[in-house]
Amino acid sequence: MGIYPAGAMSRWSPETRERARSILARYPEKRSAVMPLLYLAAAEEGYLTDEGMAEVAEWVGLTPAQVQSVASFYTMYKREPTGRYLVSCCTSISCMLLGADEVLAAVEDEAGVPAGETDEDGVITVEHVECIGACGGAPAVQVNYELIEGVTPDTARELVRWLRSAAPDSVRADEMQELFGTRRSFDWAIAEHAGAVGPYPAFEPYGTTDGHP
Amino acid sequence: MSEVVTVTIDGRQVEVPAGELLIKAAQDRGTYIPRFCWHPRMKPVGMCRMCLVELETPRGPAIVTACTTPVSDGMVVHTRNETVQRVQEGVLEFLLINHPLDCPVCDRGGECPLQDHVMAYGPGESRFVEEKRHFEKPIPISDLVLLDRERCILCARCTRFSEEISGDPLIEFTDRGNGVHIATFPDLPFSSYFSGNTVQICPVGALTATAYRFRARPWDLTAVESTCLQCTAGDRISIQASQNEVLRILGVDVEPTNQGWLSDRCRFGFQYLGSPERLATPLLRDATGDHVEASWSEALAVAATRIGDVLQRSGGQAVAVLGGARLTNEDAYALSKFARVVLGTNHVDAQMDDGLDPQFLAATVDRARIGDLETAKAILVWGPDLKEEHPTLYLRVRRAAQELGAKLVVVHPRRTGLDDRATHKLTYRPGEGADLLTELVAGTGRAAEAREALAEGPVVGLVGRAGYGEDPRLAEAVAAFVRTLPDGKVLPLARRANVYGALDMGLAPTLLPGRVSVAGEGADAIAEAWGGLPDHPGLDARGILEAAAAGDIEVLILVGADPVRDVPDGDLARRALETVPFVVAIDQFLTDSSRVADVVFCADGFAEKEGTVTNLEGRVQKVNRIVPGPGQTRPDWSILDDLARRLGVELGLTSAEAIAKEIAEVAPAYRGVTWERLDWEARDGIVVPEEGHAPLRYVPADTPGARHGGDLVLHLARVMYDDGVLARHSPALAGLAPGGAVFLHPDDATRLGLGSAEQARVVTEHGEATLPLRMDDTLHRGVVYVPFNQPGVPPLGPGPGVTVTPA
């Protein structure tokens, strides 16, 4: 559009740029690709930087202010660095009724930081979130947006300890459910094999998975 | 479209156009529905809920937003029944939850839609006792606009303006829920040329102008409607002043020109009026060559004696007049008459070497109106970057392309502000426009698709000179081409204030008042009215300066003209002024040019005098007076009348209004145009000529001009903010000039060994400069772009030839 610094050199890796191109190709309107590209930008740098948003703006033909408007509306676009594992504890009504507050307290205590913060080593970020769509398996917790249902304060502590000691390259919902979950809302049918590698959802086309189907 | 439906509003049956929005239909029939987010010039969004009304539907009453509901036949609406009143109270109570109610310290207090609506429709009391939100206040979102976020009611008028109207959406809502606020991106301010409009349309005091903040209370302001002279579109404005000081300018919504919007140059460019450096007395040169203050009679006597001597010795051929584009038509007429009758010279030019034929600008046949853009199927812009030089026209073209579906072809040597809305964009090297035009006419080569876009009419062509490196005849050839297109009409573009009015008053060597050619039909009548006309051929601005530099001009009169800064060949102007033995300046400031004048007369400026002006479509409108000029300033016509008398000629000029009457009689194209009509029945102005009063019908010449061969060509073009004298004395604008720079295409830079250089040396036939080097991949290859008249940059002259070397 020529109204923000144009022609700035891309900061992205060739693979990311290739991905951006293939995502853009799916949309008749370039600007519709803003949300997937924001995940790309986040995955590229670990979180969404101003430069990342400005780059997305160039790709989709919006201004950086417009991209920031979208990015700041959604809480899943992290605009501050997070720890390697983002632990999101649901505290909405179903989970709350089944003990979410205790689960959150256990996670905070074990991680050593209150919700909204990251531990000193940059390993764990704790947050509390609104309903994550697993009410049937409440209380629910996510690690890097991979879901674990039926978490208890004890298994929550184990989860945090496991993240620290095993330090998995990627986390996988099924594996964590096995280790730390109890009751499930329902069988999620097709098992999800790809694991998430950072504080953004695991999407194959965005390159935000561990790449092992 | 003209279908009519019947709607019952508060029990009253009215007929309204089908499909119109209820809020608008009701307003036009006398029922005001309160609103914050709806703006008649923008698309409805239904965000604020203030316009809720009750509709009777087959399923019972329904509450709907009047700003998003189109009327339909038989619709029954209640805008003030008990339910609606309760709803309005609720909406306002919610809106006030986070509003600080700091009205006593808010610029908007006293003219605030929120304040007014709460008074008229609000609950009177709030049940909200919790903490309101707080923000750091105010934060600058640009050099000109401040934002107090806690006052914002999230109506999205400002953001929609920036996206829908001005096309630079650099402000947006950020965050969510209770945290939503307007924000810019870090280090990317809302540096829109149109940012001031958001201040005007914000329904609260969230956006305020740095130039006006805390300067006045609305009830202390007096206002007068006038016409802006910062560009040539003739935008309607309201000038507002307190205690004889102009404090702000607002846009007035009229259909034919600006539709309410203004550029920031227009809105904030008035501050020079109150500058302490304004000339407030006449000046004379003393024995040591310094300017000293003088009385009017002293100064006039000196000027009359010296001019009289020269006239006697050498005749009118040795006298020349430059400038006049900043004058009202009345003053321009006085100057034209003074030059012809008293000085006996045709060496007059208001155009200051902008290069286009004055007859082309004044009297092109098939001249378009701005309003034609609303119905145009295709628009060709071949000339200056409208965003830089014709900002409100830019908004109209943008609207035509973006909202009204016109095809838009833009031709310019580099990127322009309209490119993102252009159906086709072509770049070229100045000097090679002829080749591109040949392709466009034939529909071949790279112009083939653009030619197709122009196949369906009506077509409007906005044509002018892209820059000073361009052969001025190209614009005429383009105009000639546009006239061959289906229903093709042309708007010839010039950019100086009232230059169209000045040309219409005969401030050109080949023109007399009322679009009469010096040698053509109607000249005799003017000769008779004026008692004779000079018969020697006149020189244009370039010719005058060249003759002056050669010693052939003995008296040069500058009227609001600063040739040193303002013609492309500033160096020639400097030499001319040094050579001419006697220079008279009528001006508001001492400029680089008037500094060398022997006599300086101080003149009233904009907002200090009443008169008429003419815009680029030929629309005559009033400008009005709201403050007196500083000290002893006088209107130009009266200075000239006095000077004439001392030279033994009675011009018979008694007042601006009397001059207007004389114009209406003497100048054919202005026949019947009176102040009275303009003040009362024709508030939107009168487009001249009205039927049948135009002796001159100029047909654009179909010769595309000379081709320039060199390796590099210079594209010297104006940008919005430059180092012009009025901008320099307007603090709000003074810092906005981007500064000198030379732009090259990266390929050219590499070829010239300048790939990583930070500076480059630019040498032309007329000047040279070392400038910061910028890469610009939108430039056509082989073009060197330099913005004109930037602070600290020496003049580079009009020619296309240029070399660029490492500094």
Ligand code: SF4
């Ligand atoms: S700043 Fe003013 S115009 Fe912009 S959204 Fe807020 S209230 Fe509306």
Ligand code: FES
């Ligand atoms: S309430 Fe926790 S997942 Fe829905």
Ligand code: FES
């Ligand atoms: S004016 Fe209709 S919702 Fe704002």
